[in-house]
Amino acid sequence: MAIRDYIRERFMPHIWCPGCGHGIVMNNLIRAVENLELRKRDIVMVSGIGCSARISGYLDFHTLHTLHGRALAFATGVKMARPELRILVPMGDGDATAIGGNHFIHAARRNIDLTAVIMNNRIYGMTGGQYSPLSGRGKAATTAPLGNIDQAFDIADLAMSAGASFVARTTTYHAVSMIKILEKAIMHKGFSVVEILTQCPTYFGRKNRLGSAVDMMKAYKTGTTPVGSEAKKEDPELIERGIFVEEDRPEYCTEYENIIKKAMGVH
C-alpha cells in the first residue's frame, strides 16, 4: 500500500509546527506497519492528550483519542477484550511519565502486549511550553524562565526497572533505524517501549536557544551513540540509542487466559 493509504487525508496538512519531529515519527511508524504487512483493521491506536496524541486522528487504523495520561489504561482494556489485535500507544513525555506515570509503570510491570511509542520532546508543546519530567535540570521553559530545578527521568531506565520486556531508544535523525526498532517493538510479545527523541523547535528549541529543527536533529546525530559503544566510555554525556532489552517473559493476556482455563477446570 502507499503511505497515503494509511492517512486520513481530509485532516492533512497536519497541525504540527514546521519541523516538528512528531511528523517524522508518524511517517516512519506508517513505514514500519507497511513493512510488516499488517492489516489496518488489526491495529488499534490509542492516544491520550498532547501534540503527540494527535497522531491517532491522522492515521486510518481503529483509533481512540482518550484522556491525558490514560492512553495505556484504555489500551489495556482494549487488549484484554480483544487480545488478537495489535495495540499502538503513541504518547508524549509528559503524557507518559507525568500525568500517566502510574499507568506507565504498571503496564510495564504487567508486561501486557502493547507498543508504547514515547515521543520525547522534553516539553509540553500544546499548552505553551511548560517543563515536563524530561526537560532536565537547568533547562528553560515557560514555567521555568530562570532554569528548571527538577532532575529528569531516563525513560529507558524507568521502563526497564518497571519490567518492560522490550525497551529501545532512537531519534528523528535516525529514521532508518527508527523503522527497524518500531518493527521489532510491534512484533514483540509483551510490553514494548520505544523512546524517540523528537525536536520541538517552537518551544524547547526556542526557549533553550537550540536553533532550528535542522540544528536540533544534527544534535541528535552528534549527541547520541549506539548502545554499548566505546564512545560512551570516553564521553558519558552521550545518550545511548538502540535496543536495551528484548526478552521473552510471561505476557499478561496469555497469563489471564491460563487463569480462565484453570477456573473452568480445563487442564
Place this chain on the structure above:
Amino acid sequence: MKKKKRKRTVNIEWCKGCGICVAFCPKGVMDLDESEKAAIVRPDDCVDCGLCELRCPDLAIESEEIDTP
C-alpha cells in the same frame, strides 16, 4: 533482481518549508523555492537514498517506482 529506481515529488500543499530535506540530502538535490517550499532542483544528482522521504515531518515527499532503461 535490481531494485527499481524511485522518482520523488513534493506535495507543496502539505510541505511547511522546514528545510530538513534540504539540509540532510547527501547530494544537495533539494532547495527551498521562492514560496519557501521544498523543491527538487537538481534531480540528476539524486542517488535514490530516500532519506528526504523518511525524514519529512509533513509526509510531503512522495515517490513512485520508475522504469529505467
